[in-house]
Amino acid sequence: MVYFLPLFSNLFFLVVSAFTSQPTELFFPGFSDTKSDNLTLTGAAKIEKNGILCLTNATGPLLGHAFYSSPLRLKSSAKGKAFSFSTSFAFAIVPEYPALGGHGLAFVITTSKDLKALPRQYLGIQNATETGDSPSNHDLVAVEFDTVQDLEFLDIDDNHVGIDINSLDSNASAPAGFYTEDSTKQNLTLMSGKPIQAWVDYDSVENILNVTIAPNSTRPRLPMLSFGVDLSPFFHEFMYVGFSASTGLLSSSHCILGWSFKINGEAQGLDLSSLPSLPGPPNKHTALIVGASVPSVILVILAVSFAIYFLVKINNDDVIEDWELEIGPKRYSYHELKQATKGFSAKNLLGHGSFGRVYKGKLRDSKTQVAVKRVSHESNQGLREFLSEISGIGRLRHRNLVQLLGWCRRRGDLLLVYDFMANGSLDKFLFDEPKKTLNWGDRFRVINGVAIGLLYLHEGYEQVVIHRDVKASNVLLDDELNGKLGDFGLARLYEHGSNLRTTRVVGTLGYLAPEVTRTGKATTSSDVYAFGALLLEVVCGRRPIEPKALPLELGLVDWVWKMYREGRVFDVVDPRLNGQYGEDEMLMVLKLGLICSDDVPVARPSMRQVVRYLDGEAELPDF
Incomplete structure (x- = not known):
């Protein structure tokens, strides 16, 4: 009852x-x-x-x-x-x-x-x-x-x-x-x-x-x-x-x-219709007064249209503020980049990066091909803060980094101009039945180039640069299939020897070091962890997390560890290589990938040690 x-x-x-x-x-x-x-x-x-x-x-x-x-x-x-x-x-x-x-x-x-x-x-x-x-x-x-x-x-x-x-x-x-x-x-x-x-x-x-x-x-x-x-x-x-x-x-x-x-x-x-409703998006437009005569409304619309036209024309050519003079490298006009990308057309869309979309463009005056990254309006970073970061990253100069050529600000829009990389990103050559399969020599040259680029970021620049998003889709290949690390939208700069501050956790699942998700503190060691995942991606031809794989093969690092312990480590090598590789070099890269992906940060090597291992100047330590 x-x-x-x-x-x-x-x-x-x-x-x-x-x-x-x-x-x-x-x-x-x-x-x-x-x-x-x-x-x-x-x-x-x-x-x-x-x-x-x-x-x-x-x-x-x-x-x-x-x-x-x-x-x-x-x-x-x-x-x-x-x-x-x-x-x-x-x-x-x-x-x-x-x-x-x-x-x-x-x-x-x-x-x-x-x-x-x-x-x-x-x-x-x-x-x-x-x-x-x-x-x-x-x-x-x-x-x-x-x-x-x-x-x-x-x-x-x-x-x-x-x-x-x-x-x-x-x-x-x-x-x-x-x-x-x-x-x-x-x-x-x-x-x-x-x-x-x-x-x-x-x-x-x-x-x-x-x-x-x-x-x-x-x-x-x-x-x-x-x-x-x-x-x-x-x-x-x-x-x-x-x-x-x-x-x-x-x-x-x-x-x-x-x-x-x-x-x-x-x-x-x-x-659902009787439950509390989610608040809708704020109305950003002021309505015309109801009750005005039709001719009056038309006149108001015409007046507003002309006003908007002249305001847009003025705002397209933003006045350069004093603080912007300190930002480098070159500032492009919005009209120039819009023309270069054919109005940011869908046909010119190369892909999505951190905080925005990337378009292929061709500068009219120099005939130079470029990649134009249009930062999303939804980025919650302040414009001045973001540009301050770009001013530091824009001065990076290394053959294994994608070069930032310039930028443009149009009101809240921020456009970044980079070197155009003819062969796109590395992931397109590794996953989902690529049109072209990279041989082992090409793959080894790519990972070696990325390692050298990361070493420069960590030790060779006037500040410590932590990339925070090392992965195959952010490794770009030029017309000779040389690998360059790109997309610095999440990068952070610190003075050498300074204490790294805790920040909001960002990155890509599968590449994030365990300590980053716990502490929110990205370090050079967390970049090394992501590089380890990249090494295994290149060797195995599969992502760090593969939803289509069997349950025991879902996580790439765990799967490679399992096969290594069972004495079947070469079974993880991408079958599209058809066995065309040196076993000693391949084993070294596999072991290096596992060491870099160690859950314990202090057990990971530095990028300087990684480069020495790849160059054959030092032997890997025993597991």
């Missing part, structure tokens, strides 16, 4: 058993500050004025928790059978930059609201030392909505749903999507910034956990993910239910719009 207890003007209710006085049903069609007693919020979690529960905001790294304040009875006794349960909630993940965010959120059932956890890839529900191997850790079940692919937990991709029991190594996972009436699966982007409804149902009779998501309030007939499991061994008699989220490399607002939960029954449905 149950009865309904209305609270807070129908914004929230719970159903309580008459015999146990334990809640069996929760219902939050939106949230409000008046219900703070019913939810325990920790970390960055807060309830906004519009009734949305935000676990994190657009800063990072952060974590946020929101749990129902009282534990729910999920088993008949400590050693009894777990009850069935059903929950439905609407969430939205709004990234700081479109299509770039992290790390995700999770629905969590746990024995404690006080989770000693970390942000970033740990989703706020686990820390770096927890493994879930001991019975004492059997106290957490979660359904993760993950927007970053993490090698540590063997994630399948950067847009998936996973079922986690006592570990972030998902017991089952699937790319995010939903099934239509004809059983066709449609993809669904978790961090689209739009509301998504989720259903999580556990049947204790059939011992199966189902997860379903949809972009609306209509529940698909088929679940997206099913996992056969008896949760009884993992549940205590009383457990807390709620949500956790975290940010890391980049930031997202992880929001819960509404939530319902029921034990031994189906959770009450949510109607």
Whole structure:
């Protein structure tokens, strides 16, 4: 027998058993500050004025928790059978930059609201030392909505749903999507910034956990993910239910719009149209006064158009400020670069780099081919700060670095002009069935050139330059297939001998040294770690994280280590080389890649030592 207890003007209710006085049903069609007693919020979690529960905001790294304040009875006794349960909630993940965010959120059932956890890839529900191997850790079940692919937990991709029991190594996972009436699966982007409804149902009779998501309030007939499991061994008699989220490399607002939960029954449905709405983009345009006559409106439009025309004409030729005179090297006009790239046409698009797109161009006066990088409007770095960094990087001069030729500022736009590299980036020659396969001699020359370029950055320049994004796509090849390190959008400069400061964690998963994700401090050693991943990429012809590989081969470093220990290290060599290489040289590069990728920073060599090994001036130390 149950009865309904209305609270807070129908914004929230719970159903309580008459015999146990334990809640069996929760219902939050939106949230409000008046219900703070019913939810325990920790970390960055807060309830906004519009009734949305935000676990994190657009800063990072952060974590946020929101749990129902009282534990729910999920088993008949400590050693009894777990009850069935059903929950439905609407969430939205709004990234700081479109299509770039992290790390995700999770629905969590746990024995404690006080989770000693970390942000970033740990989703706020686990820390770096927890493994879930001991019975004492059997106290957490979660359904993760993950927007970053993490090698540590063997994630399948950067847009998936996973079922986690006592570990972030998902017991089952699937790319995010939903099934239509004809059983066709449609993809669904978790961090689209739009509301998504989720259903999580556990049947204790059939011992199966189902997860379903949809972009609306209509529940698909088929679940997206099913996992056969008896949760009884993992549940205590009383457990807390709620949500956790975290940010890391980049930031997202992880929001819960509404939530319902029921034990031994189906959770009450949510109607997305009646839940609190996400705030829309700010209106940056002033509306014309309603009620003006049509001729008056036309005159206003004409006047505004002429004003805009002259303002744009003036602003296209920005006045050079005093501080800009100190920025080098050459300043180009916006008109010149627009003409060189044919209006930044899609046909001239070479690819995407850090903070922007890169276009092929040809300067009219000199007939020189260039690459023009258009920095994204969404970059949150101050213009003056960014240009100050460019002033230092622009003075770098080395044959193994892509040369910055000049720049242009047009209001908030920043354009960087680089040497054009005829053969594009190295990754196009290594992955996804390249049109041309580099032989071993070409590959060795490329990695040797990049090593020399990195040595110059670390030791040969007047300041220490940490690249922070060494990877195959940032290694460019000239018309003779010489390798040059490019894309300095994330680089940092320090005085020799100075203490490196902690910064926001940036980089690319698979190349990030473990200590960077923990401390936020990039060093020359973290560049060496990324270079080690690059070495293995070049040898094996595959990425550091390969989603299409078998589970034991997903992480490149771990796979190469495994094959090395088994005495089959040459089996990892790219088969497209057809065995045309010297085994001694190949073994040296493989071992060097593993040493550079050591989890312990002090065990990695310096770039000076790396160059000596590659040049044959020194022998690698024993493992």
